[in-house]
Amino acid sequence: MAVIKTTNLTRKFGDLTAVDNLNIEIPEGEIFGLVGPDGAGKTTTMRLLTGILDPTAGEGWVYGRHIVKEAETLKDNIAYMSQRFGLYEDLTVIENINFYADIYCVPDSERAAKIEKLLGFSNLTPFKERLAGRLSGGMKQKLGLACALIHTPKVLFLDEPTNGVDPVSRRDFWRILHNLLKEKVTIFYSTSYLDEAERCKRVGLIHKGRLLRCDTPEEIKKETGTKSLEEAFVSIIGEYESAKSV
Amino acid sequence: MNQQSQYSEAAVKVENLEKTFGAFTAVNRISFEVKKGEIFGFLGPNGAGKSTTIRMLCGLLTPTSGAGTVGGFNIMKDQELIKQHIGYMSQKFSLYDDLTVEENIEFYSGIYRLSKKEKEERMEEVIKQAGIEDFRKNLTRALSGGWKQRLALGCAILHKPNIIFLDEPTSGVDPITRANFWSIIKEMAGRGVTVFVTTHYMDEAENCDRMTLIYKGTIIAMGTPEEMKTDIMKDDILEVRVPGADEWIDKLESLPGVKDAALFSTTIHTVVENAKIGSASIEAAFKMAGVKDYSVNKIRPSLEDVFVSSIEKYDKEHPAK
Numbered sequence: 001m002a003v004i005k006t007t008n009l010t011r012k013f014g015d016l017t018a019v020d021n022l023n024i025e026i027p028e029g030e031i032f033g034l035v036g037p038d039g040a041g042k043t044t045t046m047r048l049l050t051g052i053l054d055p056t057a058g059e060g061w062v063y064g065r066h067i068v069k070e071a072e073t074l075k076d077n078i079a080y081m082s083q084r085f086g087l088y089e090d091l092t093v094i095e096n097i098n099f100y101a102d103i104y105c106v107p108d109s110e111r112a113a114k115i116e117k118l119l120g121f122s123n124l125t126p127f128k129e130r131l132a133g134r135l136s137g138g139m140k141q142k143l144g145l146a147c148a149l150i151h152t153p154k155v156l157f158l159d160e161p162t163n164g165v166d167p168v169s170r171r172d173f174w175r176i177l178h179n180l181l182k183e184k185v186t187i188f189y190s191t192s193y194l195d196e197a198e199r200c201k202r203v204g205l206i207h208k209g210r211l212l213r214c215d216t217p218e219e220i221k222k223e224t225g226t227k228s229l230e231e232a233f234v235s236i237i238g239e240y241e242s243a244k245s246v
Numbered sequence: 247m248n249q250q251s252q253y254s255e256a257a258v259k260v261e262n263l264e265k266t267f268g269a270f271t272a273v274n275r276i277s278f279e280v281k282k283g284e285i286f287g288f289l290g291p292n293g294a295g296k297s298t299t300i301r302m303l304c305g306l307l308t309p310t311s312g313a314g315t316v317g318g319f320n321i322m323k324d325q326e327l328i329k330q331h332i333g334y335m336s337q338k339f340s341l342y343d344d345l346t347v348e349e350n351i352e353f354y355s356g357i358y359r360l361s362k363k364e365k366e367e368r369m370e371e372v373i374k375q376a377g378i379e380d381f382r383k384n385l386t387r388a389l390s391g392g393w394k395q396r397l398a399l400g401c402a403i404l405h406k407p408n409i410i411f412l413d414e415p416t417s418g419v420d421p422i423t424r425a426n427f428w429s430i431i432k433e434m435a436g437r438g439v440t441v442f443v444t445t446h447y448m449d450e451a452e453n454c455d456r457m458t459l460i461y462k463g464t465i466i467a468m469g470t471p472e473e474m475k476t477d478i479m480k481d482d483i484l485e486v487r488v489p490g491a492d493e494w495i496d497k498l499e500s501l502p503g504v505k506d507a508a509l510f511s512t513t514i515h516t517v518v519e520n521a522k523i524g525s526a527s528i529e530a531a532f533k534m535a536g537v538k539d540y541s542v543n544k545i546r547p548s549l550e551d552v553f554v555s556s557i558e559k560y561d562k563e564h565p566a567k
Contacts, residue, residue, distance in 0.1 A: 037420040038391050136292050164337075164414070166291035166446045167553045171508070178509055181492060192420040195449045195550065199510050217511045230421050230449065237422065 001064075003028045003155055003186040004049060008058035011044055018044040020209035021058065026202075031177065031187040033200030035233065041209040042190040043083075046159050049188065050080045063154050063186075079153035083160050085144035089133030093124055093143055096132050097150060104151035118146040121176060138169025145176060155186045162196065174199060194229040203229065207237050257282045257409050257440035258303060260314035260321070265298050265307065272298040274463035275312060280456075282408075285431065285441045287457030289448075289553065295463040296444045300411055303442070305329045317409050330358075333410035339398040343387040347378055347397055350386055351404065358405040372400035375430060392423030399430065403439075410434070412443040416450060428453050448549035459556055462564075467556045474552045481505065481555050482521035483547045486514040486528060488540040501527045505558075515545075517555065 002025040009022040019041045026032045034042050047053040049062055051071030060067040065074035087096055097118065101111055119125045122142040127135065132143060141161060148156070162170050177187060189200060197203050197217065204214040213220055213236055217229050226232040258280040265273040273295045280286040290296050301307040303316050305325030314321040319328045341350050351372060355365040373379055376396035381389060389397065395415065403410060412431075416424045432453070435441050443454065451457055451471070458468040467478045486507075488494055491514050498507040498516055503524050506517040518524025525542040532540045547555075 037422050040420075138292065164446065167448060167550050168291050168557055171554055174508065178492075178495065181509075193447065193449075194421055195447075195548070199508075201511055218513075228449075230425075233421055234425060 001028070002026060002061075003030075004032075004060075004062050004188060006049075006058065006060040009045075009048060009055050009060050010057040011041075011048055011053065012056045017209050019048060019055075022206075022209075022211055024204060024211065024214065026186060026188065028186055029181055029184040030202065031181060031189060031200045033197040033203040034188065034190040034206060035192065035194060035197045035203055035229075036206035037237070038192070040206045042206060043159055044209075045206070046080065046082075046157050046188070046190060050078060050157055051075060052080075076151070077153055078155045078157060079148040079151070080157040081144055081148045081159065081161055083163065085141075085148070087132045087140060087144055087147070090131060092129050092131055093119075093135070094128040096143060097147055100147040100150045106150055114150060114152070118149055121179060122146045123172065136169075138165050138172070141165055141169070141173065142176070145173070149180075153185070155188065156180065157188045159190050160192065161189075162191070162193070170196070194233060197229050205233060205236060207240060212236050212240055255282065256280060256315070257284070258286075258314070258316050258442060260303075261312055263299070263302065263312035263314055263321075264310045265295075265302060266310045271463050273302070273309075276460070276463075276465050278458055278465065278468065280440055280442060282440055283435055283438045284456060285435050285443065285454045287451045287454035288442060288444045288460065289446075289451055289457055290444075290460035291557070294460045296460060297413065299460070300413055300442070300444065303328075304332060304334055304411055330405075331407055331409070333402040333405070333407035335398050335402040335410070335412050335415055337414040339394055341386050341394060341398055341401065344385060346385055347373070347382045347389070350397065350401060354401040354404050360404060368404050368406075372404060376400045377426075390423075391419050392426070395419055395423065395427060396430070399427070403434070408438070409440040409442065412441065414444055414446065416445065416447065424450065448553060451549050459553060461557050461560055464560075466560045467552070471549060474549060475547050479547045479552045479555060480559070481517050481519060481547075481551075482524065483545050483551055484516045484518055484521060484524055484528065485510075485543050485545045486516060486540070487512075487542075488514070488532065488537060497531060498528060501531055503527055515551075517551065 004026040006022050006024050009019060011019040022045065034045060036042050048055050049060060049067060051067050051074045054068055062074055063077040067074060091099065097115055106114065119128055122145060124143060124146065132140065135143060162173060180187065191197055202214065202216050203220060205212045220232050221229065224232040224235050226235060256279045261277045262275040263273060264275045288296055302309050302321060305328035309322060316328050317331045345353065351369050360368060373382055378393055378397060381393060386394065416427060431441055445451055456470050458465050467474060469478055491512055492509060495507050495509060495514060498504055498514060503518050504516050507514050521544045528542050
């Protein structure tokens, strides 16, 4: 069964079609990368799938819940870490996590064990009394992830989570994601960095709201005769644009 | 504005450059040289000393000790002259959102004290180079990230500097925009402009002629992208294909000689001390488990592999006290 499924999912803003007849199916435990230029529709797609924004047409389901009709219960099963994930800089690491635990009504009986696990897995245990505002970029991002995971979501949406994060911190971040995949969490990951997309099991290339390709990085490179996803990406978009101008 | 240095063939040269803040050494006696017309990458994790170094080179911060020249000007004494002769663009772009494209260019022309004639000429050149002819009367706020980035670059080079410093110029910009940006940068370098660039993105560092990796205030690696991947990188990278790759990560990582294993889509990249010994031990593990359908191949390391390996090596040799 697909954990994420959409049929002709479409969202318009006035004359602009931000997401245009999107059809995707993502199985449980997969990490799926959504890549595309700025303004291609990546963030709008995320917002549709997380029940924040209603589609103009089409339908979608996430973990068996309809993204419009069951938008509220949908949120019990998912976590969404946006580009500007809200951490409170004047609260400590542990206070931030407790705050999110309250929002998600995590019962007291489960809380201590969960927090300990999340701190351990993000290597933040030694920093739990530090103010969030005093963490490095990479540590803030790991704290954001720990907060997003406090209610043990089944599906994790990450919108360009590693912008401006250095390679060493990025490796740590990916290690955490792999541990989540082992627990069968499904991850929907948007990025504009294609070396990062190479790590995803499958990649969807979105441009002007349309899904132009959706396959494993290896197949996409093979089919376009390119060595990197970056070359493949430029070639596919170039082809689309020239076909349209004819 | 175009006078070249008569003192030095190098565009940037520093020797034993040091900056301390109280008891903390941000930059620990580093030495390097950047040639004229070179694209030089300055890489390192957050807090490694990148920004402190750039600020010393741009005449914004006085070094604690050491010596250096930028465009022939002494970084200890001629800081005002340095500022007039270099271009600087940061990831924050420093554009006025509530001014139009033309007004931003005009504002920077004023700062760089261009004459009326120079201003008119440079305005057209910069707008054309950035490809923003259609937006000249638009508020900067309304531009996409890529256009803003090119406008910011244009504003940083209005006074035709011979050296430009780019501090994480493409953070959060998409691949097509980045490719366009880099073609402008390469064209500038082709005309003899020296480009000093910091970035976190290793695919971007591939565009540099040479690069240096700074960590804990110390230079730990330097070379061309090719040298970084061959001479500097002591470990080998093996690409492992096996059905159910996800299930194998932990097992491979626990094998002797395997330092690291990470999933790349449907394959596993492992870091091993030696390709031959590493593949023998991985293949033995597969055979023992009765797996037949596998392959293990040595691949070229990426710059990211080199970056992470060099840092791990440094930490091992310099354990924290």
